[in-house]
Amino acid sequence: MYSKKKPEDLDCGIEVSMKIFGGKWKPCLIDFINKGGSLRPSEIHRAIPTATPRVLNMQLRELESYNVVSKKIYPGLPPKVEYSLTEFGKTILPIIAMLDRWGIQHKDHVKKADETMKVLRAIR
Template structure:
């Protein structure tokens, strides 16, 4: 099992949220699950640049942090669906605000990123 080399620093809210949301695709996963995309294959289609393995790892971490719930249906082949927990739903307004900020500053952000 992976063990972090640098000890966790959880001294403030920013450290905590960084630890929970760190990962390239986690915010998008939360957003798309909120929009109704619940199956792993649907999420893969929404985020084609991410490998299935990376998405599975990040979904598992979101599940461990109690932001998403996973339901495995006892059918053949197995059917898996993800949904936001009540705790996970509290992040949606924050993600929406970040997205709006990005939209408002898109031109400047693109300029500095592509520099």
């Protein structure tokens, strides 16, 4: 969590939404934890190797602080921790599904537009 110097407007619904699950890996984490039911950090790290453990830790901590995921710490050694989605977290699932569907549906259009721009930049 980083502290902000610019004020945020938490009466704007979109800003609230983005604050909670707008991070780079958060939708991914929410989706994956949902599918897994209850997951240990190491399982999550292995499943998303593109992100370093550190990043995932930080984003998990944020998600936890907003009660999107809950963290169960089992005492004893070796340490064991499990993350699972809360009921609140589950309310985000339909949104993530929608974002994903829209993106999949239109990715070709987006890729083509990127290509076109690349060509245009090369000419100019």
